[in-house]
Amino acid sequence: MYGIHDLTLFIVSGLLLNIMPGPDSLLIMARSATQGWRAGCAAALGIGAGTMVHVTAAAVGISALLATSAAAFSVVKWVGAAYIIYMGVGMLRARLKPEAEPGDRPSAPHTSAEFGAADRGSVPGLKPQAYGRIFAQGFLTNVLNPKVALFFLAFVPQFISADSSNKAAAFFILGCIFNVNGMLWCNGLALFTAFASARLKVKPLVALWLNRVTGGLFLALGARLALSEQH
Template sequence: MTSLGIQHFEAFLLACIALNMTPGLDTFYILTRSGREGRAVGVAAALGINAGCIVHTLAAVLGISAILMTSALAFSVLKYLGAAYLLWIGLRMLLTRSGSARPPTVTRGKGLAAAFRQGMLTNVLNPKVALFFLAFLPQFVSMQASHPQLGLMVLGLSFIGTGTTWSMVLALLGGHVHRLLNARPHIGQWMDRVCGTVLLGFGVKLALQRQS
């Protein structure tokens, strides 16, 4: 770890665990997908979200995230793309008719790939996540080390490792909800409405966020 410049790695891991367990959009998305479409779909959603974290880690290592911190235009473009995507998903869940023979989830019938893709996009298109990686990781790496970029990469992958572990737990919990919804389809219809509303709320919140 010395040549990588990593400092206080144990404290970093504890912070990662606490941050990953804090409820947010990712937690909500995984539980929703797993609860409505089964454990395997929830796992795919979780993997997609953490794949998005890999993108943010690479961006932080390469310095690309710094552009978002210094460019108001770049920040706004990414912010509004992410907000529009969340609003689109939320509206589709709200507007899908409940009378359909198939449960009205927005990605029903599209399989694991759709869950992975949506999870990744909701993460990648959130500029606050990009800025978080840029601000958080360097606090535990000395820039005077021989290979600080590798140190940032190790920390990013460690964060992703703890996040993936917690995401799998959420997917398994959602699987229990899925069995309940299969027994009582009307609950699933209300769940779609609630989920769509919450996604709209996240989209509006993202659109109103300011560059810090």
């Protein structure tokens, strides 16, 4: 259909590429380990939404601008690097919630507007984040990475025949298949990480340092993106 070929090879290659660690996987694991599977899945859905932006942009030719324009690539690269570093700094600055002193009045429960419903997998002592905010983090981490756009432009056309009747439609279909596979992996990773954390009974201090280590890795990834060149 539409000149798509070697679909099985595309699916297998896509799964292997999705398994490779990166900022997306780190974000999902950090959120799942500290706030439960719902938070991890919120990050995964944000990442999937960001991927669809790249798929759609590539299908209509907008992403080709990043491949041909050094200025456009640099703008997206620096904005993306700045956001990833910003997230890393936020994780490094994470703190445990102070425990209530004896005799203190219990504080009012946090509303869903503030944090979202607290997941049962949340680590006590760590302040949960709203699922909407976690979704936005996943979305921006993915959509502001110009390397993702260039990846789609380089990888997907290999599975579309040169004489395809509608290359844009073929590109979009393959991109959706890639994203579905990615969502299966990302949500599976969220569930596995949350389950493992619950089984291991991660203590607040351990979760805090996991957050900080992930923050440090985000700083390194942001710096790496900032120093990357257009290819």
